[in-house]
Amino acid sequence: MDDQLHLLTGAYALNALDDDERRRFERALPFGDPTAEEARELSETAALLAAGTTPVPPPPALKERLMAQIAVTPQVGATPQPVTPPTSSRPVTPEAGSAPVAPSPLHGKGDGASRGGGRRRALPPVARWLAAAAAVLLVAGVGTGVWGLQAQQQRDAALRELAAAQTSRSGVIDRILSEPDAKVQEVPAPGGATMLIAHSKDAQLAGVVTIGMAAPPAGKAYELWLIDAGGAAKPAGLVAVAEGSTWNELPGGLDGAALLGVTVEPAAGSPQPTTQPILLAPIA
Amino acid sequence: MRRRETVVYMPDRDAGSVSAPDIDELMSRVAQGDQGAFGALYDALAPLVHGLVLRVVRDAAQSEEVTQEVFLEVWQQAKRFDADRGRARAWITVMAHRRAVDRVRAAQAATDRDLREGIKDFEESYDDVEHQVEVALESERVRKALESLTDIQRQAIRLAYYGGYTYGEVADALGLPLGTVKTRIRDGMIRLRDVLGVSHG
Numbered sequence: 001m002d003d004q005l006h007l008l009t010g011a012y013a014l015n016a017l018d019d020d021e022r023r024r025f026e027r028a029l030p031f032g033d034p035t036a037e038e039a040r041e042l043s044e045t046a047a048l049l050a051a052g053t054t055p056v057p058p059p060p061a062l063k064e065r066l067m068a069q070i071a072v073t074p075q076v077g078a079t080p081q082p083v084t085p086p087t088s089s090r091p092v093t094p095e096a097g098s099a100p101v102a103p104s105p106l107h108g109k110g111d112g113a114s115r116g117g118g119r120r121r122a123l124p125p126v127a128r129w130l131a132a133a134a135a136v137l138l139v140a141g142v143g144t145g146v147w148g149l150q151a152q153q154q155r156d157a158a159l160r161e162l163a164a165a166q167t168s169r170s171g172v173i174d175r176i177l178s179e180p181d182a183k184v185q186e187v188p189a190p191g192g193a194t195m196l197i198a199h200s201k202d203a204q205l206a207g208v209v210t211i212g213m214a215a216p217p218a219g220k221a222y223e224l225w226l227i228d229a230g231g232a233a234k235p236a237g238l239v240a241v242a243e244g245s246t247w248n249e250l251p252g253g254l255d256g257a258a259l260l261g262v263t264v265e266p267a268a269g270s271p272q273p274t275t276q277p278i279l280l281a282p283i284a
Numbered sequence: 285m286r287r288r289e290t291v292v293y294m295p296d297r298d299a300g301s302v303s304a305p306d307i308d309e310l311m312s313r314v315a316q317g318d319q320g321a322f323g324a325l326y327d328a329l330a331p332l333v334h335g336l337v338l339r340v341v342r343d344a345a346q347s348e349e350v351t352q353e354v355f356l357e358v359w360q361q362a363k364r365f366d367a368d369r370g371r372a373r374a375w376i377t378v379m380a381h382r383r384a385v386d387r388v389r390a391a392q393a394a395t396d397r398d399l400r401e402g403i404k405d406f407e408e409s410y411d412d413v414e415h416q417v418e419v420a421l422e423s424e425r426v427r428k429a430l431e432s433l434t435d436i437q438r439q440a441i442r443l444a445y446y447g448g449y450t451y452g453e454v455a456d457a458l459g460l461p462l463g464t465v466k467t468r469i470r471d472g473m474i475r476l477r478d479v480l481g482v483s484h485g
Contacts, residue, residue, distance in 0.1 A: 007463075010470030011451040015385045016444035018452070042470075045477040047374040049445050050381065052426035053339045055331035058351050063326055066352055070322055070359040075315075190363060 006035040013042035076190050076278070172207055172249050179203045187281040189213060189262075197260055197281060204253035208260070210239060210246045216264055223265040224248060225273055226257035227280075233261065238269050257283055311372040315362040322359055329373065330355070333380045340384035340448045343391075350387050354380045381445070388448040429479040437472030440465055 005028055011017050012025050025039075176182050179200035187195040193213040199206035208224060216222050224236035234255075237248045239262070254260070262279040263270075307328065313321035333354055338347040358376055430438050436458070443454045455465040 007466045007470055010441075010473035011444065011466060013473055014441065014444040014451075014469065015382055016449065016451040016454065016469065018450050038474075041477055041482055042473045043378060044374055045473055045480060045482045046381070046445060047377040048422075048426055048480055048482070049441075049476075050332060050336040050377045051422040052430065053332075053335040053446065054423070056335040056338050057331045058334040058348060062348055062352055063323070063330070066326065066355050066359075067319065067323060069352075069356055070319060073356065073360060075317060075362055076360050076364070188361075188364060 006038070009035060009039040009042050012039050013046040015046075074276075172205060173198060173247075175203065176200050176205045176207060179205070183284055185281065185284050187279065190278050195262075195279065195281070197254075197283070199250075199254050199283075201253065204255075206250040206253040208236075208239075208246075208248045208250065210241070213239065213241050213246065215241050219267055220264050221267045221269060222262050222278075223269050223273070224250075225259075225261040225263065225277075226250070226255060227259040227261055228256065229258040233273055235269060235271060236260070238265075254283055259283060307373050311362060314359065322362075325358070326355055329376060333376065336377065336380055337384045339446050340381065341388050341391075346387060346391070347384075350383050351380070354383055385448040425480070429476050432479055433472045433475060434468075436460070436464075437468050437475070440469050441472050441476075444469060 005025065008017065008021070008025055012022065015022075017025060176198045177184075179202055181202045182198065182200045185197040185199075187197065189195045189210060190213075194211045195213075196209040196211070197206065198209065213222070222239040222241065224239060225233040226236045227233045234257075236250050239246050239248060260281045260283060261273070261277040263273040263275045263277050265274060307325070310321045310325040310328065314325055330351065334347065334351045337350045337354070338344070341347045341350055354376065357379065430441070433441070439458060440451070440454050443449050443457060444451060449457070451465050451469060452462060454469075455462045458465065460468075
């Protein structure tokens with residue numbers, strides 16, 4: 001089907017591929033392929049087709065609901081602060097008609113109130129992690145169209161860059177990628193950055209690449225966590241953010257983790273997460 | 285000078301829509317957590333988004349849910365949107381379309397609706413929309429561009445984009461081979477790209 005791939009750019013741009021086909025299409029496009037460029041242009045063209053519909057203002061109640069909802073909904077990539085773990089009442093999924101009630105500790109960051117340094121809590125159970133993930137990862141399903149392709153190109157470029165520059169690292173990347181069960185998961189990270197989780201369960205190898213992550217706040221570090229199905233988090237290394245991309249090998253692989261998370265911690269890292277995750281990715 | 289006699293929902297500049305710099309400006313503020321800017325961004329884009337969602341999803345209650353999801357996501361992901369300056373509107377539109385299509389396909393799977401019936405409904409609702417008088421300039425530009433296509437190209441693109449059908453379903457509906465629909469859609473989109481002057485690179 002590969003020689004036919006370029007014929008699908010139009011259908012791709014119109015969201016007229018079914019899920020499987022779309023995934024295959026995105027995966028099959030080689031880096032820098034003219035077909036990817038065409039798909040991008042046609043996606044932008046498709047966006048203009050929206051103007052071919054008659055604008056319809058939604059009912060005013062919708063705006064009221066939304067304004068109430070955003071007032072208590074954290075933004076991804078907002079300056080992370082120590083907070084209590086997400087609770088089950090946190091409005092993480094858009095539910096029409098259920099206006100959230102409790103004000104979120106993530107907001108009102110201009111209020112000058114002390115954040116109660118050192119407030120630590122036990123790790124929330126996995127359901128709460130997942131609830132947070134639902135909000136954090138909403139965009140994951142949207143990594144399509146123009147941006148999906150760009151991210152894929154970035155990914156290829158970053159992997160090549162790493163492979164070329166870092167022999168020891170590329171050794172692991174190459175080993176992962178050469179495994180028959182190798183997977184590379186792409187996860188949107190705050191601030192438009194991208195995280196790639198490369199792993200092979202069979203070979204018990206895994207590594208995390210970040211591309212374009214902003215430096216953490218002064219005196220802080222990003223810490224990786226492997227979270228099991230019971231909600232227990234195991235430290236998985238600090239991400240050394242510099243220009244461009246980073247690489248962390250996860251010794252022993254993913255070790256059956258259900259989620260990979262990132263929190264902002266003191267520079268030396270923490271034995272357990274002390275802040276709400278800025279990123280949570282279910283492991284495929 | 286005559287004042288506008290129709291209600292124009294989208295704040296109407298020369299281009300018939302909110303200009304990209306204004307949207308960008310709002311998006312930057314939203315990315316800083318500015319709720320007022322979010323309200324303004326919503327006012328500027330909600331009619332466009334909701335109109336599109338309603339067109340694809342058709343059910344009013346479900347469309348409201350989808351529109352709400354889309355804007356909640358705009359809020360949550362504002363930093364990410366803001367990073368791609370000049371494209372915020374396109375991004376939001378692409379996301380809204382994708383969400384609408386997902387919703388309509390989920391509903392389709394749930395009810396196993398008859399495809400031909402669905403397409404018939406779709407064509408009828410399209411006619412209703414056609415008859416509404418008030419058309420923003422940009423919308424007219426898009427309609428003109430669509431008119432420059434061959435009948436099959438136009439039908440296929442309309443069914444796919446506004447109807448949320450896969451190209452396989454479009455092929456069934458039009459009684460054409462899959463390969464034909466694939467190429468007609470692509471040829472038509474390339475023509476639209478050229479007519480609408482979508483910038484390269």
